[in-house]
Amino acid sequence: MSSFPAQAARVRDAKLPLRRRLLALRECVLHFAPYGFRATWHHLVVNAGLPVYLEEDADSLVRAVDELEEARQLWLAETHAYKSRRLQEKAAGRRQPRRSEGWHTWLEWLAFCPDPQLHPRERLVTVVHRLLTAYRSEATSADVCPACEAPRPSLPCLSCGVYSWSPAAYPRNPAGVQPSDTPGIGLPWQLIWHRAVPRDTTVGGGDIAELRAEFTPTSQDGLFGIFQLYVRNVAVGDATTTALYPHFQDLRNLYDAAERPGSRGPEPLILGDTFDHLEMTLETTRQDMIFAFTTRPEWGAPPPWAPWAGRRMRLLVRRSEVINAWREAEPQFRQFLTWL
Template sequence: MAGFRSLAYQVRDARNDRALRRHSLRRCLERFAPYGHRATWWHLCDRHGIAPEDRAADPQRLVAALEELEEARAVWLAYERQFAERRRREKHDGLRRPEWAWGGSGDAVVRCADPDVRPAGTLAEVLRRLVAALESEPGTACPVCGERELHWPAPVPNPRRGRGAGRGTACGRQSAGRGSGGGPGPWEGAWAWDGPVCAGCGIVVPRPALADSAWAAPPASAAAGAA
């Protein structure tokens, strides 16, 4: 299976036809898609003037979209390396507190609940804001746009239906770190990393970016709808 860098090379390779170069860019999103595959693709298409279904897109536009994706990937991989190094130091010092981490290498790390509603700015700008929030004290607003209106979708009646187990933490399971111990349980389609949806930019706010006071119970109407 080709890796991200091999696929990026195929996007840039002028010997390839336009359809293959576009296909290679789409496959890059299988390796790194911070908003989720569809939302990230639509974001890149909107920013770089690519028709989502155009299989003969301008190669220069494809490369420009790739460069934006590469910059964002570099931001996130740098954060993952710093996080892993810090945890190694803490464990060496005997600090083994459970903590949220992301084990998906940028796969929907700041996913959009609705692919049509996405943050403003480049992918790298958005991820830098998220990283700054994750490296600071948890807050009560969206770490990307600052919106304080956060909505919890309807919870899952049976928690075992959620997809939280096995996704969203470095150890592959939901742990009891920052932001745990309060708020509603898993909601339909949620991963362990997922918190409420921002009413401003539409992202699913990562739980480790939220303070305990932001873990408000879901609206009664949402809870009733899930009953």
């Protein structure tokens, strides 16, 4: 593994292929991940605006590494000061560090976030500075989160997601193990890695574990953007720019099918241009709707999260979840479709 500065230079090298620059950014996050790798990656994707298709905004790679490096410089300064102090203490006969300074020994004790999607949204340097100040003061209360300063009845913080360091937990946390980068229960890691994540402007409705529809406007009038449909945690759309209105109509048709009583055999399901890489059918039973789809073998470049060509997925969703998704999403989408 190359050093952080070497990888950061590759991220900034506009002559390199975008894929190589992206992997260099990944190496930078492996070197410095104050929230844990997955949560730090998600933070950079959202804050720097890393798109699914990097050619749409190649400069976002530079914004991401700039933010990461800014916070890393602050952490390195603290680390160097700590090492110098420990050398002096060892020379004076203090062989063991103070218990209150245990957070220096492992970066991920700084602000580990078990849920990759729940982490502070401020710039990394702001949060790292706040945490370093709190830890150095040794006056942090267990009832207050040092990362966001919100009341915290338990770990991790319910407001910002940080599982902060505590002398009482050193060198283990209350569960008896060091925090590890385990997958969260929300958006699948594959989608986070490929930057297919909701943004600040994303609206929608439904439960991602059942059925959820989302729209992220990219045009000034809000009529065009990225429409995504999740079926049982599986992202179905390809995350390319599309018009909202046709997908609004298709979602309403799904709602009508969910409201219609009776069972119907598998029928072709057409959901518009961002789903053209899939062959889809819809089957309804008395209580459920069954979505079946596979990637078209002849499709040249399906999204990286699409099922393998020839692999058929069959996902069952309760009718009530489809109805709920429409009822939550409709008013959110109508704010852009003002003529309806």
